[in-house]
Amino acid sequence: MKLYHLVAPTTFLLAFTLTGCGGPETPQEVTQAFWEAVLESDAETAAELSTLVDESGFDGYSLDWEGAETSWGRVTVDGQEASIDTVFTNMPGMNGEELETTTHLVRINDQWQVDYHQTGDEIGTDVRIGGLMGSVRELGDKLRSRLADESAKANREFDRLVDELSAYSDETREEMTALIERYGENLERRMDELSRSLDDALEQNPSASEEERNTLEEAQKDLKQQQEALDRNEPDSIAEVSKELARIQEQLSELSDQSFGHLKEQLQRWSRELNRELEQLNQEARMQEQHSI
Structure with missing residues (x-):
């Protein structure tokens, strides 16, 4: 998978300040903001940026994200759906190996949101995650x-x-x-x-x-x-x-x-x-x- 890093978080936030936008809008921006919230255990923001009904449904996919870093690959947009190749490094329990997965998004009311459950299903297909969770x-x-x-x-x-x-x-x-x-x-x-x-x-x-x-x-x-x-x-x-x-x-x-x-x-x-x-x-x-x- 060929990877391309999105804009660094500080630059990302500055861009919104300068343009006057109220929040992330494109699939790439929503994906980055969502995973930043997940890595920081920010349930409220993760719910706002995803298909979760409210923050009580957030569980960080029951994984330990402390110290993990993200990078991004191919972006695919197909009508009201989108997907972004997503790679995590430095994840606890992965012995230095990368977790390659896909973040899925759906457009609702002209706003892109991470499809929380489909993204979780995608993570669950990695057999190594089964080892961390007990079983796939x-x-x-x-x-x-x-x-x-x-x-x-x-x-x-x-x-x-x-x-x-x-x-x-x-x-x-x-x-x-x-x-x-x-x-x-x-x-x-x-x-x-x-x-x-x-x-x-x-x-x-x-x-x-x-x-x-x-x-x-x-x-x-x-x-x-x-x-x-x-x-x-x-x-x-x-x-x-x-x-x-x-x-x-x-x-x-x-x-x-x-x-x-x-x-x-x-x-x-x-x-x-x-x-x-x-x-x-x-x-x-x-x-x-x-x-x-």
């Missing part, structure tokens, strides 16, 4: 648990939004209802994707155990019920469907990696994207709330 599986379980926790927090925020709709002015209520309906359309698309994935998984695994087939068939049944509920196109039904989809995804995560590894990878990606869309809805709703005050 253990790290993967922690990341899945964290993602589920973030989903629960985002859904609680969504519930609050729906509960308080009637308290807003007619104009604000119409704007927020439009946001919710757009999210409902995204939910419908995600549900169609999941339904096709479940059909494929059943067809491609005829030798799956009876328990696993029952899990898949039960998920299909639940999914159909949620699709029917979504047809009502009401804010409270959309909120309830969002929570039920998170539950279905968690249920499917219990399938074996050996038979359903590809499906579980799809589910992880699907869940991350759904979380992004829900967090984007929450952020846009909070902006509408502020403007209505």
Whole structure:
């Protein structure tokens, strides 16, 4: 990997002072600021620069970053997503070896944010990290648990939004209802994707155990019920469907990696994207709330 160092931190901060910017904007700037926060255990800043719902979800990926240094390589931007090759040196427990990984970002409300969970998944693919954490599986379980926790927090925020709709002015209520309906359309698309994935998984695994087939068939049944509920196109039904989809995804995560590894990878990606869309809805709703005050 050919590396290129980003601007030194002091120069980085000075650039913002001189240009009058309120914070990092480009994928490179957000990535550098995010990792500076991680290395300094600054949970608040790391959460602000990432897809974490709030700072309580920050754990520094359960790694010791004391004394670690970062350098950067290729930057790839593809629409609303970006990735940056990231290398850490002087990490405790690595015996002088480098940790080469990728920082993933997503653009939400015209702002680049580090995809906290996808970046953590990427770190977890390094077998040496498994040695520091106990096992790669253990790290993967922690990341899945964290993602589920973030989903629960985002859904609680969504519930609050729906509960308080009637308290807003007619104009604000119409704007927020439009946001919710757009999210409902995204939910419908995600549900169609999941339904096709479940059909494929059943067809491609005829030798799956009876328990696993029952899990898949039960998920299909639940999914159909949620699709029917979504047809009502009401804010409270959309909120309830969002929570039920998170539950279905968690249920499917219990399938074996050996038979359903590809499906579980799809589910992880699907869940991350759904979380992004829900967090984007929450952020846009909070902006509408502020403007209505």
